[in-house]
Amino acid sequence: MDDSEERTGSVTRCEPVTTLDMISPPGSCRVASISAPAMVRKRLLALGFIPGAAIEAVRAAPLGDPVEYRIKGYTISLRKEDARLIAVTPGCA
Amino acid sequence: MASLTKRIVAGIFGILYLTFGVTETLSGLVPGIAEQTAAFMIPADIMGGLVLCVVAAVYLAALYRFGTGAGSGQAYLYVAMALSVIFGTVALLSLVAQGTDLLVFGEEPWSPIALLVPMVWLAILPAAGISVWKSRFPGHMAGE
Amino acid sequence: MKDRIRIALAGNPNVGKSTIFNALTGSNQHIANWPGVTVEKKSGTTRLGKTEIEIVDLPGTYSLTAYSIDEVVARDYIIEEKPDVVIHVIDATNFERNLYLTTQLMELGVPLVIALNMSDEAEKNGTLINRTLIKKYFEIPAVRTVGSKGEGLDELLRAALTEAETSPHHEHAIGYGDEIERHIAAIVAVLEKDPNLASRYPPRWLAIRLLEGDDNAQDKIQKSTITAAADAILASIDTEKTEAAMADRRYEVIAALLPQVCTTCVKEMNASDIIDRVVTDRWLGIPIFLALMWAAFELTFAVATPFMSAIDAVMGSCASYVAGSGMEPAWLASLLGDGIIGGLGSVLIFIPNIFILLFILSLLEDSGYLARAAFVMDRLMYAIGLPGKSFIPMLIGFGCNVPAILGTRTIEDKNDRLITILINPFMSCGARLPVYVLLAGAFFPTNAGTVVFVLYVLGIAIAIGSAYLFRKTILPGKPAPFLMEMPPYRFPTAGTAIRHMWDRGEMYIRKAGGIILAGAFIVWVLATFPWGAEYGSAESYAGMIGHLLEPLVAPLGFDWKIAVALLFGFIAKEIVVGSLGVLYGTGEDESSLTGALLADPSLGPVAAFALMAFVLLYMPCVATLAVIRKETGSWKWTGFSVAYGIIVAYLVAFVIVRAGPLILGGI
Numbered sequence: 001m002d003d004s005e006e007r008t009g010s011v012t013r014c015e016p017v018t019t020l021d022m023i024s025p026p027g028s029c030r031v032a033s034i035s036a037p038a039m040v041r042k043r044l045l046a047l048g049f050i051p052g053a054a055i056e057a058v059r060a061a062p063l064g065d066p067v068e069y070r071i072k073g074y075t076i077s078l079r080k081e082d083a084r085l086i087a088v089t090p091g092c093a
Numbered sequence: 094m095a096s097l098t099k100r101i102v103a104g105i106f107g108i109l110y111l112t113f114g115v116t117e118t119l120s121g122l123v124p125g126i127a128e129q130t131a132a133f134m135i136p137a138d139i140m141g142g143l144v145l146c147v148v149a150a151v152y153l154a155a156l157y158r159f160g161t162g163a164g165s166g167q168a169y170l171y172v173a174m175a176l177s178v179i180f181g182t183v184a185l186l187s188l189v190a191q192g193t194d195l196l197v198f199g200e201e202p203w204s205p206i207a208l209l210v211p212m213v214w215l216a217i218l219p220a221a222g223i224s225v226w227k228s229r230f231p232g233h234m235a236g237e
Numbered sequence: 238m239k240d241r242i243r244i245a246l247a248g249n250p251n252v253g254k255s256t257i258f259n260a261l262t263g264s265n266q267h268i269a270n271w272p273g274v275t276v277e278k279k280s281g282t283t284r285l286g287k288t289e290i291e292i293v294d295l296p297g298t299y300s301l302t303a304y305s306i307d308e309v310v311a312r313d314y315i316i317e318e319k320p321d322v323v324i325h326v327i328d329a330t331n332f333e334r335n336l337y338l339t340t341q342l343m344e345l346g347v348p349l350v351i352a353l354n355m356s357d358e359a360e361k362n363g364t365l366i367n368r369t370l371i372k373k374y375f376e377i378p379a380v381r382t383v384g385s386k387g388e389g390l391d392e393l394l395r396a397a398l399t400e401a402e403t404s405p406h407h408e409h410a411i412g413y414g415d416e417i418e419r420h421i422a423a424i425v426a427v428l429e430k431d432p433n434l435a436s437r438y439p440p441r442w443l444a445i446r447l448l449e450g451d452d453n454a455q456d457k458i459q460k461s462t463i464t465a466a467a468d469a470i471l472a473s474i475d476t477e478k479t480e481a482a483m484a485d486r487r488y489e490v491i492a493a494l495l496p497q498v499c500t501t502c503v504k505e506m507n508a509s510d511i512i513d514r515v516v517t518d519r520w521l522g523i524p525i526f527l528a529l530m531w532a533a534f535e536l537t538f539a540v541a542t543p544f545m546s547a548i549d550a551v552m553g554s555c556a557s558y559v560a561g562s563g564m565e566p567a568w569l570a571s572l573l574g575d576g577i578i579g580g581l582g583s584v585l586i587f588i589p590n591i592f593i594l595l596f597i598l599s600l601l602e603d604s605g606y607l608a609r610a611a612f613v614m615d616r617l618m619y620a621i622g623l624p625g626k627s628f629i630p631m632l633i634g635f636g637c638n639v640p641a642i643l644g645t646r647t648i649e650d651k652n653d654r655l656i657t658i659l660i661n662p663f664m665s666c667g668a669r670l671p672v673y674v675l676l677a678g679a680f681f682p683t684n685a686g687t688v689v690f691v692l693y694v695l696g697i698a699i700a701i702g703s704a705y706l707f708r709k710t711i712l713p714g715k716p717a718p719f720l721m722e723m724p725p726y727r728f729p730t731a732g733t734a735i736r737h738m739w740d741r742g743e744m745y746i747r748k749a750g751g752i753i754l755a756g757a758f759i760v761w762v763l764a765t766f767p768w769g770a771e772y773g774s775a776e777s778y779a780g781m782i783g784h785l786l787e788p789l790v791a792p793l794g795f796d797w798k799i800a801v802a803l804l805f806g807f808i809a810k811e812i813v814v815g816s817l818g819v820l821y822g823t824g825e826d827e828s829s830l831t832g833a834l835l836a837d838p839s840l841g842p843v844a845a846f847a848l849m850a851f852v853l854l855y856m857p858c859v860a861t862l863a864v865i866r867k868e869t870g871s872w873k874w875t876g877f878s879v880a881y882g883i884i885v886a887y888l889v890a891f892v893i894v895r896a897g898p899l900i901l902g903g904i
């Protein structure tokens with residue numbers, strides 16, 4: 001397929017794919033794919049959520065949702081509901 | 094490791110804010126107390142009292158974190174001091190505004206003594222502390 | 238040298254674009270809306286040497302896809318209006334992510350200049366960006382700027398001017414790899430068959446957008462001769478996969494160049510991270526937020542008091558001067574005194590509140606805390622179908638709905654904002670308190686406090702219920718996805734805050750002022766004429782309307798006097814008290830008014846409570862309506878707000894009157 005697989009594969013022992021909302025902070029993972037509706041997907045891509053990108057879950061809001069993530073050196077927060085649309089491979093920091 | 098000074102600061106201010114916060118809140122809630130507390134320049138103000146309690150909680154969280162080694166104690170102390178200064182400034186501004194209103198447009202007399210409420214004077218030391226520690230804070234905290 | 242050029246400012250949100258825009262144009266700017274949409278368009282002029290430069294501030298965007306109206310506005314401007322140069326303002330502390338937009342701007346084929354803004358902060362962190370290498374690899378000149386201090390702006394303009402002179406057309410292409418390039422070539426070949434299309438849009442850019450499945454680009458080719466041919470090619474391509482591959486490729490290009498251009502790109506944001514640990518703390522996050530909101534509230538309303546007293550005093554002495562001047566004819570004096578000066582007073586009286594609140598909101602936004610506040614409150618607000626940012630306007634509404642509604646500007650999504658605006662009037666503002674104090678004091682002397690508290694809760698409940706209802710019916714959907722950048726904390730500068738405050742506040746005076754004046758004038762006419770009738774009495778038009786309305790409000794237990802008082806309450810709800818004074822013939826004296834109310838057989842505790850609920854809910858005051866009109870840009874929603882309020886108030890009051898006796902029992 002595309003080279004994202006190759007890149008994630010080269011990193012030591014990745015766990016099976018799950019979704020971003022399952023990564024509880026502090027934790028890290030890499031983007032595998034995005035299954036959001038077109039509009040949200042475009043925004044996510046522009047923000048750097050491209051396959052292979054490293055994401056770090058930094059902290060959750062006081063009520064557990066949304067969660068703040070660090071990606072490409074800046075931080076952004078997502079609701080769990082939206083994070084669910086991003087498939088990730090945990091443990092591949 | 095946090096220095097002893099910082100623990101003491103966190104502890105003392107935590108207790109001071111808590112004491113005055115609880116007193117202000119209670120004077121607002123229970124009518125009888127207000128006359129006694131007024132003598133100590135403690136307003137009967139439920140909301141203001143609760144705000145003092147929030148600041149107290151941040152100081153005490155700093156102390157707790159220094160004590161248990163949970164980390165980020167410095168961060169809590171720094172934010173607590175910043176909150177002291179913010180609320181102190183807000184209280185000062187609003188009292189000055191009230192005073193101006195009374196002096197210019199009201200009939201009642203007003204004296205600047207009215208500015209000396211806990212929320213204002215408690216902020217003086219933290220304000221000084223921030224300006225002294227300012228340069229050292231971020232580096233210290235990052236090191237934790 | 239050209240004697241006139243046009244520059245557009247593009248960039249991500251929060252990079253200091255408006256700071257640079259303001260510094261460049263000074264006071265030579267004007268604000269309008271982009272045609273057809275409610276996105277703000279700021280443009281201004283400056284000059285450099287003999288050249289007059291027009292600068293347009295584009296909306297802040299992360300990319301130039303068609304994700305939001307802002308993005309469409311920004312890219313359509315660049316493509317269709319073809320500015321001579323685009324200045325891309327970049328936040329140097331967040332270089333990599335910012336470059337993504339650069340790659341998209343490059344594809345538009347316009348002359349580009351990069352402003353490396355926030356350079357002071359980047360350098361403090363230890364980030365070093367090599368501008369010579371940017372020029373070498375991207376073929377784009379880059380200038381170091383510090384917007385907040387005005388550093389590097391002259392150089393920026395000169396670079397832009399040089400770029401406009403020397404490079405009529407730039408082709409900065411990103412290679413997308415064999416497969417995608419083949420598709421691009423095929424589509425470009427088709428697009429070029431329509432000369433009309435090819436001259437309007439750069440074919441390669443349009444082809445790339447089409448490959449990404451961009452609806453807006455699809456629309457652009459709809460009325461063309463080649464639609465069918467293009468669609469045929471696109472049908473065979475998995476645009477979703479191509480899109481991801483292309484985004485990936487852009488970041489790859491960036492990643493390849495980054496280490497060379499940015500020798501030490503520091504990514505940690507220590508200080509911000511440390512503050513966030515505390516202000517989003519599991520236990521302390523919400524209390525700290527609420528305490529800060531108390532501070533905002535206290536400042537907005539306490540600090541405004543002397544200014545409001547001053548405005549009151551000035552307007553009062555103007556009015557008494559007019560009254561004492563013995564002006565003829567008498568109706569002219571009344572028009573000047575009661576109508577115009579009174580109306581002007583009701584415009585001006587809000588200014589201290591509004592300006593202070595806008596100033597505080599601006600401080601919160603510029604310091605970066607607003608993003609954390611939304612983060613902390615989002616879960617709670619989401620439960621009622623609103624984003625976290627809606628919380629602040631709702632809270633401010635307890636003070637006054639006018640600044641609260643102006644404060645909804647910070648909410649990006651249109652529907653989220655509209656709902657937040659529409660439910661705001663139900664938050665019981667300070668002007669309603671005198672009405673409660675009078676009526677609760679008269680009819681519920683022992684537990685007035687509880688009654689007032691119940692009214693506030695009733696308002697909140699109605700607001701929440703309405704938000705829920707609107708989400709289920711007229712404004713369906715969910716709050717916009719919460720993709721919010723957490724900007725690093727910055728020390729806000731007073732200059733920026735004052736600027737923001739002035740921009741918004743001035744709009745209030747210009748746009749809402751007229752409507753408020755008109756409203757005040759209408760009420761003055763109704764209360765004064767026919768000439769000779771006592772102001773607001775039964776013989777005046779207002780009194781007649783009250784009698785007309787009486788059958789309508791009779792089921793609620795209200796008589797014509799109350800109908801008239803409610804009519805006047807449209808100017809400002811506290812006026813209800815004064816009007817009742819006039820109508821019961823007791824004037825300003827509240828204790829005799831209390832007696833008169835208690836003696837009125839048609840009013841009892843239940844009717845009084847129904848009246849208070851009605852005053853709480855029935856319709857926004859004229860100033861609130863004026864800002865609703867201004868902020869929604871639509872009379873339709875303004876009308877809706879009135880109608881909905883009246884209906885809800887009527888239903889609630891009706892239920893209270895019917896069910897009240899059962900609950901209140903013996904009282």
Ligand SMILES: Nc1nc2c(ncn2[C@@H]2O[C@H](COP(=O)(O)OP(=O)(O)O)[C@@H](O)[C@H]2O)c(=O)[nH]1
Nearest residue numbers: 250251252253254255256355383384385603733
């Ligand atoms: N330290 C620093 N702060 C800046 C600079 N430029 C702008 N700011 C601040 O950044 C904040 C956001 O700026 P603004 O112009 O509103 O950003 P916009 O959203 O891109 O229009 C404001 O508080 C500015 O004072 C800069 O070069 N250095």
